[in-house]
Amino acid sequence: MSVALTNNTLDIRLKKVTLKGMLFLPENALGLVIFSHGSGSSRLSPRNNYVAEILQKKVLGTFLFDLLTEKEDRIYETRFNIDLLTERLIEVTEWLQQYGPTKNLPMGYFGASTGAASALxxxxxxxxxxxxxxSRGGRPDLAMEDLAKVKAPTLLLVGGWDHMVIELNESAYDKLRCKRKLEIIPEASHLFEEPGKLKDVAERSAKWFFTWLTLKK
Structure with missing residues (x-):
């Protein structure tokens, strides 16, 4: 499928910092998926960019950005500061809601690893x-106190070999009160590095976003 894309590298000027982001908008985009990456990752994450490409083919816009500045990212503890990461994600969402090309698009979150906590x-x-x-291989347990407040339909994707994270996601699933689904991808590890497993993640994610974001149009 051929998709006409508008590709923009953006500087997101927030109250305290300026963050780098990459916006990909298919022509007549049906929605926008904002990515919240895991610790030690960035907007350049090859796994998230692969998922983004699949979403774009479903006529969904994607926005990948750095939740931290380069200086902040050098501090190990800051990478796991869920309060700060959530604050950044909220600020960036507000920015996108006011940015001309994206302000009228239904928005969703794709969170990977610890990024799933800030997304939720x-x-x-x-x-x-x-x-x-x-949530891809996410740590929703780090957002446990807020899970009952989530209203957005939520899909939890976990690798079948990622046993500890499966348990954490099962606990989070029980706390959620929204439309929710937990899917275990067989024979996949935490990063879904096995052949075909990340594609499976991307296709399930695309179906979920396409289903729910188009209802918001």
């Missing part, structure tokens, strides 16, 4: 304003 906490903050959430 931001979704709890926004309520009905967020259309869908997908």
């Amino acid at each position: 906490r931001a979704a709890a903050f926004y309520g009905d304003a967020v259309g869908a959430v997908v």
Whole structure:
């Protein structure tokens, strides 16, 4: 499928910092998926960019950005500061809601690893304003106190060999009160590095976002 894309590298000027982001908008985009990456990763994450490409083929816009500045990212503890990461995600979402090309698009969150915690906490903050959430190998347990407030339909994807994270996601699933689904991808590890497994993640995510974001149009 051929998709006409608008590709922009953006500087997101927030109250305290300026963050780098990459916006990909298919022509007549049906929605926008904002990525919240895991610790030690960035907007250049090859796994998240692969998922983004699959979403774009479903006529969904994607926005990948650095939650931390280069200086902040050098501090190990800051990478796991979920409060700070959630604050950044909320600020960037507000920025996108006011940015001309994206302000009228239904928005969802794709969170990977620890980024899933900030995605779920931001979704709890926004309520009905967020259309869908997908967690890939996520740590929703780090957002446990906010899970009951999440209203966005939430898909939890975990590798079948990622036993500890499966348990954490099962506990989080029980706390969620929104439309939710937990899917275990067989014979996959935490990073879904096995052949075909990341493609499976991307296709399930695309289906979830397409289903729920188009309902917000």
